[in-house]
Structures are given as structure tokens and as C-alpha cells.
Amino acid sequence: MVATAIAHGHDLNLLGLADTEHEGPAPKRIVTGYGFWIFLLSDMVMFSCFFAAYAVLLGQTAGGPSGAELFNLRSVAVETTCLLLSSFACGMASIAAEVHSHLWFQIAMAVTCVLGLAFLAIEFHEFADLVARGAGPSRSAFLSAFFTLVGCHGMHVSAGTLWLLTMMAQVFAKGFRADIQRRFLCFALFWHALDIIWVAVFSVVYLLGSAV
Amino acid sequence: MSDVHGLPHQPDVAPGDEVGSIRLHVLGYLIGLGLALVLTATSFFVASTDLVWQPSIPVAIVVLAIAQMGVHVVFFLHITTGPDNTNNVMALAFGLLIVFLVIGGSLWIMSNLNQNMPPMDQLMLMQR
Numbered sequence: 307m308v309a310t311a312i313a314h315g316h317d318l319n320l321l322g323l324a325d326t327e328h329e330g331p332a333p334k335r336i337v338t339g340y341g342f343w344i345f346l347l348s349d350m351v352m353f354s355c356f357f358a359a360y361a362v363l364l365g366q367t368a369g370g371p372s373g374a375e376l377f378n379l380r381s382v383a384v385e386t387t388c389l390l391l392s393s394f395a396c397g398m399a400s401i402a403a404e405v406h407s408h409l410w411f412q413i414a415m416a417v418t419c420v421l422g423l424a425f426l427a428i429e430f431h432e433f434a435d436l437v438a439r440g441a442g443p444s445r446s447a448f449l450s451a452f453f454t455l456v457g458c459h460g461m462h463v464s465a466g467t468l469w470l471l472t473m474m475a476q477v478f479a480k481g482f483r484a485d486i487q488r489r490f491l492c493f494a495l496f497w498h499a500l501d502i503i504w505v506a507v508f509s510v511v512y513l514l515g516s517a518v
Numbered sequence: 519m520s521d522v523h524g525l526p527h528q529p530d531v532a533p534g535d536e537v538g539s540i541r542l543h544v545l546g547y548l549i550g551l552g553l554a555l556v557l558t559a560t561s562f563f564v565a566s567t568d569l570v571w572q573p574s575i576p577v578a579i580v581v582l583a584i585a586q587m588g589v590h591v592v593f594f595l596h597i598t599t600g601p602d603n604t605n606n607v608m609a610l611a612f613g614l615l616i617v618f619l620v621i622g623g624s625l626w627i628m629s630n631l632n633q634n635m636p637p638m639d640q641l642m643l644m645q646r
Contacts, residue, residue, distance in 0.1 A: 379562065
């Protein structure tokens, strides 16, 4: 917890030990958060490979439909709004967890979940529509790259939704214990990071992809 | 919690943690949401309008996307340049280095190959 970290530093300061070489190991919350941050960055490196593949294969449509003919920017705008608002709701859940408010935590998490599911429903509908029109992942290299990149992000959101429901249940059953708070910190980081990756997806895949 | 700034040794913060009152926290998320919505709306507008000089549109979309990712990092993930955040920023910088190497390198190499190593049928046409 941050509070213990501050109290810890304060005690050292009173004892005149603040300038000593070691302050002891960092609190568990900081170590956990930092480790998960490293994981998220490695996840972004993985996504950058898919983005590179998409950018390289953008023109390789093998005589099939291009992005401009396939993408419906209006539904992408709705998806973007859903994910952005769910990221905001997740932030509200972080504040509720900090002040140990069960009611607001569950409300904010429920809103996050509903918006995440709405995003997934729209994306699934879009994928089913593309496959039904004969523009599945096996049609061209461009569509393979598209389905890999956007599908991988969708898989992350699906996993995040399961994690979200687990966090709601754990907070309900066990309360705001220190270990539950650490898990929730990691979940919130994960959810915000997915929104950052979606910003790159809608800009590069949909907006640039339909301009080419 | 605000007395943390008075200490000579500032403890690190975990990524995602923020210092300040509840009202400031909510305000921070609201500012982030507002900025992100404005940037998103701008990039969708730029992509579908005829009012902007067309060749500038891809650059504008990329710039808007990077700006929006910065807004998310600062207002949602709370990665800042404060002294208590050094480790998080260093890790982010390394991640960004790898991302730019992978994407920039792939685009560079593949465009080079496309120019210098066209497929065999096109090569035959060029040699004729």
C-alpha cells in the first residue's frame, strides 16, 4: 500500500536514516504493479509485431476486397466510445476500491463489464458479417493480418472481461484485502492498456486502412 | 497523503497509483476522458472529410493517435515524469524503443525489398 510506504519513509526520516543507502525492499504493491507493467509492455511489443505485419500486408489483397470496401467506420466509432467509457468506469472503480466503497465499486465494475461486452458484441457481429461476405481470414494476406491483429485484441478484451467478473466476485466475497487490492491494480492497468492498444487499432487498421 | 512531496526520499509509486484527494482523482479521469473523446472525434472527422488537404490525412491520424495514447498514459495509467515514477518511465521508454524498431524496421525492410526484389514475373518484364 502507498500509505505504508509513506509511513515507512517517514519513520526513517525521524530516525535520521533517510539518507542511508538502503530503505529496505519496496512494498509489495509497488513490486507487483511494476512487474505487471513490464508484462503489459511486453504485450505491447507483441502487438507491435502484428501492427507491423498489418502495415506491410495492407496492399496484399490478392484481388479481394480492400479495407475501404469492408470497414464500417460508424460501428468502429461506437466500439471506440464503448471502450473509452469502460476505461473511464474502470477508473471510477479504482477510486471506489481506494476508499473501500463496496457499492460504488460493484456499480462501476458492472458498467465497465456491460460496455466491454457491448464492444465484444459489435466486434463479433462485424467478424461474422465479413466471413459471411466471403472476406474471411483465408481470403487474402491483408485479411489474415486484419483478423489476427483485431482478433488478438478481442481475445484480450474477452480475457479481461472474465478477469473483471472474477474481481467483482473476489471483492464481494473477501472485501478490500491488500492482496485483492493488488490484483485489482493489475486488472485496472490491463484494462487501460487494452484501450491504448485500441486507439492504435482504430487509427491504423480502420482509419488508415480505409484511406488506402 | 499530500505530505509525500515534503519528504526528502520519495517512495516509488506503482503504475496506476495516484496521490491526492478523491475529487482530484475523479477530475483527473474526467479531464482524460474529455481529451480522449475530443481526439477520437477529431481523427474520425479528419478521416472522412474533404475539407482537409488529402495527403496530410495519414500524418494527422498518426499524430492524433499518438497524442491520445499520451493522454491515456498520463490520465488513466498515471505514468508521469515525477521522481517517484522513474522506473515506470524507463520501462516505458524501453518498450517504446522496441515497438518503434519492430514497426519502423519492418516497414523499411519490406519497402526496400518491394523496390529491389520484385516478383519473378515483373522481373522478367523489366529485363525484356
